[in-house]
Amino acid sequence: MNKKHGLGRGLGALIPDNKVVETPNNSLIKEVREINKNEKENSLLMSINKIKANSKQPRKNFDNDKIDTLASSIKQHGIIQPLLVRRDRSEYIVIAGERRWRAAKKIGLKEVPVIVVEDIDDKKVLELSLIENIQREDLNPIEEALAYEELKSKFNLTQEQLSERIGKSRTAITNCLRLLNLDVRVQEYIIDGIISEGHGRTILAMDDKEIQYKIAQKIIDEDLSVRETERLIKVLKEGKKESQPKEKEFSPYFKDIENRLQDHFGTKVSLSCNNKQKGKIQIEYYSQDELQRILEILKIAD
Numbered sequence: 508m509n510k511k512h513g514l515g516r517g518l519g520a521l522i523p524d525n526k527v528v529e530t531p532n533n534s535l536i537k538e539v540r541e542i543n544k545n546e547k548e549n550s551l552l553m554s555i556n557k558i559k560a561n562s563k564q565p566r567k568n569f570d571n572d573k574i575d576t577l578a579s580s581i582k583q584h585g586i587i588q589p590l591l592v593r594r595d596r597s598e599y600i601v602i603a604g605e606r607r608w609r610a611a612k613k614i615g616l617k618e619v620p621v622i623v624v625e626d627i628d629d630k631k632v633l634e635l636s637l638i639e640n641i642q643r644e645d646l647n648p649i650e651e652a653l654a655y656e657e658l659k660s661k662f663n664l665t666q667e668q669l670s671e672r673i674g675k676s677r678t679a680i681t682n683c684l685r686l687l688n689l690d691v692r693v694q695e696y697i698i699d700g701i702i703s704e705g706h707g708r709t710i711l712a713m714d715d716k717e718i719q720y721k722i723a724q725k726i727i728d729e730d731l732s733v734r735e736t737e738r739l740i741k742v743l744k745e746g747k748k749e750s751q752p753k754e755k756e757f758s759p760y761f762k763d764i765e766n767r768l769q770d771h772f773g774t775k776v777s778l779s780c781n782n783k784q785k786g787k788i789q790i791e792y793y794s795q796d797e798l799q800r801i802l803e804i805l806k807i808a809d
Contacts, residue, residue, distance in 0.1 A: 550589035677773035
């Protein structure tokens with residue numbers, strides 16, 4: 508399913524196309540239009556040997572089967588969307604379209620359609636590469652989370668700014684970034700497709716990295732579904748809480764409040780109450796930047 512957020516249109520704005528829709532709130536569109544304003548309206552054919560991969564390409568894993576599928580499509584229909592490249596001495600670096608470039612090489616194409624973008628620095632190349640990768644529907648969730656984190660750190664963006672820039676909700680970005688709190692071995696399992704993103708989100712209920720890894724191993728060994736993993740973690744957590752007073756079961760009213768609080772703060776919020784109608788609201792954060800954003804929402808930031 509193709510994503511219809513501002514992100515894809517941002518990259519598309521670099522390629523002349525009257526069908527690209529520009530919205531006032533999409534700052535990336537404005538920036539790339541500015542970058543490309545002096546370029547020719549049409550793409551040109553370039554020798555594939557003059558083009559090289561971007562060494563700073565944030566995407567590390569390319570699925571060979573999907574490259575083969577794309578290669579078959581290109582063999583039959585050609586490359587519909589030109590590659591975006593920039594000059595590097597006598598060669599050109601791929602900014603957007605590395606999968607198309609790899610597929611074209613695989614079937615022995617001599618030339619590919621490109622648009623050459625001038626006046627673009629390394630920082631902007633990295634940003635566009637990161638954003639193009641986030642847009643890909645087959646990007647694994649850990650790579651997506653790493654791309655978000657790199658965009659945040661390298662360009663000093665808050666999650667709110669990141670949300671506006673790529674056209675995804677702040678909550679979706681926060682939930683994705685949380686996967687980086689998993690043990691690195693568990694992250695590798697998700698990258699390799701051994702366990703699912705849903706499994707990973709469930710495992711996050713456990714803070715201890717070694718326990719996370721052991722749960723992942725149990726998922727693999729016993730072929731546990733996400734629902735079965737949830738039950739397993741519930742048993743593990745209840746084993747630690749036997750001496751604690753049982754919390755009152757949520758009513759739809761309290762569940763609705765919890766959901767609204769999560770939407771408002773863009774992070775996980777836990778609402779609990781006991782039999783005496785007392786309770787607590789717990790707001791989670793995963794970095795100092797995230798804490799500062801929450802304080803700003805509460806209007807108590809420095």
